[in-house]
Amino acid sequence: MGKKLSGKDLIKLGFPKNNSINVTLGQINRYQKRVKKEKILIEAKKVLLNPEAYKGDGVWGKIAESLLDPVNVTKQKLNTHRAPFQIYGENEIDDQAKYQLFDALKLPISVAGALMPDAHVGYGLPIGGVLATKNAVIPYGVGVDIGCRMCLTIYPVKVSYLKGKKHQLENILLEHTKFGMYETHKIKHDDPIFERDEFKTIPLVKRLKDKAYKQLGTSGGGNHFVEFGVISILDINNEWDLPLGDYLGVLSHSGSRGLGANIAKRYTYLATKQCPLPKHVQHLAWLDLNTHDGQEYWLAMNLAGDYARACHDNIHKRISKLLGEKPIVKIDNHHNFAWKQEVNGEECIVHRKGATPAKKGELGIIPGSMTAPGFIVRGLGNTKSLQSASHGAGRVLSRRQCKTTLTQSAIKKELQNHDVSLIGGGIDEAPMAYKNIETVMKNQQELVEVIGKFTPKIVRMDR
């Protein structure tokens, strides 16, 4: 009732008639909804008089920045030329995914790009896309599931265990992994990550802390899984001096749950507001890393990545305890993330949206499907791929196509043929929905070398 803060109030206070008004109203509306107008105006005046002192503040930092350095939101144009790029396994990649990369390579911030052999169409950057940019980060270049990653632990246990204790292992997955949107652990688990400053200093992240707490160690849905299988070590020069042969392995694939999803959503929205692009590429909107929002996204993205790691660690720790065995090897890697990395001698932001980092000697995991093997790989540091490799086999059938062309009985038969037992798993995650992983691996021999193989035997997914 006339109590709501308006632009006029701010002008009366002495605010300049530029975008600082909009920024201020936006921040207040978002984070100070329940604070009295009088109180807000007193604080706003202080910020107006000394914006320098408020730089970095969760709520007022962005306002201070808009006062110090008013931004002109100008429509960005695409270049007519493309930044240099490389495509791996081109024959296996559909044209739409290539066109998406080509568009991304025309952004004025783009330095170089690559397409991995499992690439397919996504929002903004294609899945399997790698893009290096100059001092800017594209939230949709990372993807909605920030820090989506793999984690593998290997146990010094005979593989006959998989058959002999099949029922017990199935029970571990059924009772002690959590899938789907709402399923959480009955007992709350803790983790040092919740002491991180970002949970206090970034208002959005603060609001997500409770949710993150509840979801720690859960897997979510989609293509996420936790599975037991056979690890075959194939490289005698492996980094753990393991004799060649078979071991019990636990492999997990999941990300940062609601925390990362909400961070992605918010900063994508902010990016599209600040960086208007032609309609067909609007999802490639970026945040300048010198701005408040850009820096905040970087911190929030890194937090979401670390949270995703904490989730996997929680899963593996609990399973290890239930097995009564300590892992002798642990390998893990993000495949939806952005890193600072040198490209052609200058520091760039390298986005990998469904791509495995593959610096020289860097270890990673490339999963196949629930019936096809995954691979433990060692990066070869190929600069043409921006030191990256595929993050899996890649889809051949869309989720919709799966539902219309596949049957439950065909999936059941496929699982039986490979001696795989499945708990959960929808028709859209059928093994037939994925490309042949052997072909994908062949198409990236210049990018990674294989150390070992993972053959899934007991798989748990959402349903």
Added chain:
DNA sequence: ATGTGC
């Protein structure tokens, strides 16, 4: 991938 707060 997530889930109803721009």
